[in-house]
Amino acid sequence: MVPRHTIVTGVAGFVGSHLVEQLLGAGHRVTGIDNFSRGSREYLAAASQTPAFTLLEADLADGIQSLAAFTKAHRQQPVDTVWHMAANSDIAAGVADPSIDLRDTFLTTFYTVRSMRELGIPAIAFASTSAIYGESRTILTEDFGPLFPISNYGAMKLASEGLLSAALESHLQRVWIFRFPNVIGGRATHGVIYDLLRQLRATPGEALSVLGDGTQQKPYLHVSDLVDAMLLIVERAPAALSYYNISGTDDGATVRCIAETVVEVAAPGTPIRYTGVKRGWVGDIPSFRYSTEKLSALGWKPRLSSQEAVRQAVSEVWAQLNSCSSLS
DSSP: OOEEEEETTTTTTTHHHHHHHHHTHHHHHEEEEEEEEEOOHHHHTGGEEEEEEEEEOOTSSHHHHHHHHHHHHHHSSSSEEEEEEOOOHHHHHHHHHHHHHHIIIIIIHHHHHHHHHHOOOEEEEEEEEGGGOSOOOOOOOOOOOOOOOOOOOOHHHHHHHHHHHHHHEEEEEEEEEEEEEESSSOOSSSSHHHHHHHHHHHHHTTTTSSSSSSSEEEEEEEHHHOOOOOEEEEEOOSSSSSEEEEOSSOOOOEHHHHHHHHHHHHHHHHHHOOOOSSSSSTOOOOOOOBOOHHHHTTTTTOHHHHHHHHHHHHHHHHHTTTHHHHHH
């Protein structure tokens, strides 16, 4: 049987590099595309040992480069599905410079969809986010609304969802949308765990400075659980337009819990200093709760709770930061 041919955008990033290993393990042929603005070739070490993997370097926010990369992949073997993971993953950076999310979050989606239309590629699986919902005290179901994001990242992800919905009416056959929670684990390139551990390495002996008052509480999901959930949704979701919250079923973990775990693992005895405000930064949503009933109905549940995921991720990212490659 000829293996299915899949494109993964943002393949050298945090989620993309984990996803590609799972797809290759399931027998897919995979072409990965990345511009290496945030990802790392080192994250693709395992995938690169597999003959079924091809890596292309291209900037998907550039329409010419996008079409050229997709055409090259499609000519080798027709592509049936695109896993679109490429985006700006740093919400605070997008607040400081809105053009980052316009370019790296929305335009990468726009030109990916346009390239798919040119080549007749029928299906896309899209990494969206809880940030599309904005700030709410209610439990967030997939049909919650109205949607008013408070970050440029959330706004551009929501615009991307709208673009995919429209494309389904004109040329796409299947769209899967995954609304991520806070995803953590090894190969992270950003996020609270990554930032706190980097701070400890850079300023040994000094107090750990933590944005917010420590009470911010959100669901955290280990990247291995996230990838398992995405694969299951693509396998089992029945609708042409399928959109799912992905998260654990617990109440999440607080920033205080994360900071204390970071100190315990990386620098025992280090004092922790909180900035004392509820919101960590502009665009930060201090607390939210997901409904995952829709995902649970497909038969999925996470392997790790939020706090278990935090502990495992702290150990993985600390090892990552202290590896020879990170120190060079």
